[in-house]
Amino acid sequence: MIAGVLRELLGPAATDERVIRCKLSIIGQCLMYHIGRHVIERLHPQCSVGADTIDCVAAHVAEFSLAAIDGLRRTAEQERR
Secondary structure, X not given: OHHHHHHHHHOOOXXXXXXXXXXXXXXXXXXXXXXXXXXXXXXXXXXXXXXXXXXHHHHHHHHHHHHHHHHHHHHHHHHHO
């Protein structure tokens, strides 16, 4: 499902490898917040990671990822010309 959405957002110039790498990057961000929670809280005590902040973290991951995907789409379109 994620790959289908990514392929649509990345556009027709996207390679299969690009779609896979974007998918893994998004999953990696999510895992980092989950697995690295204690490290995050130790490095940045003001940034708690838990049920009460999940909406904020999800919004950030989405915003960050969509900006990157847009940039990658534009680059692929320019290279295709």
